[in-house]
Amino acid sequence: MDFFDRNILSIITFWPLAGMLVLLLIPKESTTLMKWWANIVAVTGFLVSLPLWLSFNFDDPQMQKVVSVPWIQSLGVNFHVGVDGISLLLVMLTTLIGPLAVLSSWDAIQTRVKEYYAFILLLQAGMLGVFISLDFFMFYVFWEVMLVPMYFLIGVWGGPRKLYAAIKFFLYTLVGSVLMLLGILALYFQYPTIAAMHPEISSQFGTLPTFNVLAFHAIGPYLSESLQFWVFLAFFVGFAIKVPMFPFHTWLPDAHVEAPTAGSVILAAVLLKMGTYGFLRFSIPILPDATVYFVPMMVTLAIIAIIYGALVAMMQPDMKKLVAYSSVSHMGFVMLGMFALNPNGLNGSIIQQINHGISTGALFLIVGIIYERRHTREIAQLGGLSNVMPAYAVVFLIMTMSSIGLPLLNGFIGEFTIMAGALQKNLWWAVAGGAGIVLGAAYMLWLYQRTMFGKLDNPANQNLKDMNWREWATLIPLIIMAFWIGLYPAPFFRALDKPVNKLVEIVKAASPPDAPREAREIR
């Protein structure tokens, strides 16, 4: 038990990978066995992650469950993992979404079953690795590793334009991550210089170049403003593409539309969060001066994304593309809250990341359910479905409301907190955000009206079957989460309290920008 507790992060991360290796040994003909095995691995992957939540100390602001083992010593690379409240929530989100995505593929995937489930499990391990890494080199490895299975998921099991979408996704992300790597290397080589001048840093993290994220956090306030400026921009490109922020978002609708349902679910629910997580874990704490300097740019792009994404979403004829563009709008909210840089804004931003994972993940599952039956996602082909699929209509309605931000559901908590944070900073930010909420309600309700209500006049829709137990099973956990966060979000805010305060303190020390640098304490 002690071993389990100490290495829980590694176990959570490598569990799907181990499951994948066993999966590869299953004979090619036994597809049902493969499906069962992949589902068992994914569900136990979630169960294995529960003790992390239960044993997490919410009052401890430090990284927890830390393990650091030398990996490539000559380069100063360690296998270094640990979580705080922010990564805890994202790890839990990932382990929750994983089994749902796997289960949703049961009927949808009929070709190359083994490869498919192997890639999903590998993807799961890659994403978890990203969220637990405290070594920048390791983070980068996981960040890139995750690209490969996603590339194949889109490229092999995708729609008609799958190759275009897969290559676009891969290259676009790669361009960003290579720039990010340059930023990482700049910090890596800068570290010894600053550590040499500050014994309190060198005594803790050594004098040699390192990829230790905590060491980077320590040297952050002493980095020159010009270095911060350039590293921030390098990180910005990497993370903004992933989020995606306007104008780097166009890979997203293509990838979402072409990806199989499970791919879209994981893409929306977890992959996008890697970008926002990057800002929270690296850009803001390591580069506080640049963060403050770039607030106007970040907020402007966020607001553009909110309104622009919503308007473009409104006019989409394809359900999946509509949800994809709504992601652009919602992630704009996340970025707006984050760069309000106050406790409300940051709390709301992170809660909204989880909410987006829940509601948009669910919406993609919902679109997938109708696609499996009708092989079309065109809104004009649907209509009146609530007559034949009443249960489906109810679930869709709940998730529509969750996405809009109706009180009692999760979206409201996130949007409300973000709006509070934005309002504290600038009235107009909140006004722009409010406009986005109204537009969000407009496109979602309009979508719902056109697909679920009205006359059931298309003969192809007349004998559609309502949801089966498997589809229920993929959506019930998300419905429970939506209500849980909507009714009692306290545990989630409690997890965020300490890490968010830490971020706020770091940024506060950096602003106003003309404060004397010597006065700053190391945190």
Added chain:
Amino acid sequence: MVAAAAAEEAHHSVALEVGMAAVSVGIAVIGFLIAYTTYAKKSDRAERVAAQFKGLYQALLNKWYVDELYDALWVNRAKDLGRGLWRFDSRIVDGLVNETAAGTVRSAVGSGWWDRWIVDGLVRFAGGFVKTASWPIRLSETGYTQNYALVMIVGVLVLVGYVLWGTL
């Protein structure tokens, strides 16, 4: 209107209040009777009135065109904006991405051409030049021992001939 006026005057006198109530009930009853005789009894009054006050009738029928006004002012403008931005998104924003990709392909084709015809061209030119320039020499380099022997014999004969010519 009547009810509001009655409320306003309420504190003045009870008689007025009762009177107002009676008037409003009376108006309501008259309205009820008109409606009853127009619609419940078979009568063409409804059509006649509608034809007589055509404009008013249409305006009332369409709820003063508030929905249409609202659509024209806001809903359709928002849709236009959405459509316009979508076009902008796929043509300009995504266009730039695709243009970058196309540019990369073009420059790859260009550098492929350069590599094939200039870089490798120089190498092949060097080879070709040597090959061409060596043509006359190569003619003699046949690889057949008989040929070399023949040339040798001819050379020896020529030399011998030359020497003999000198002595003669």
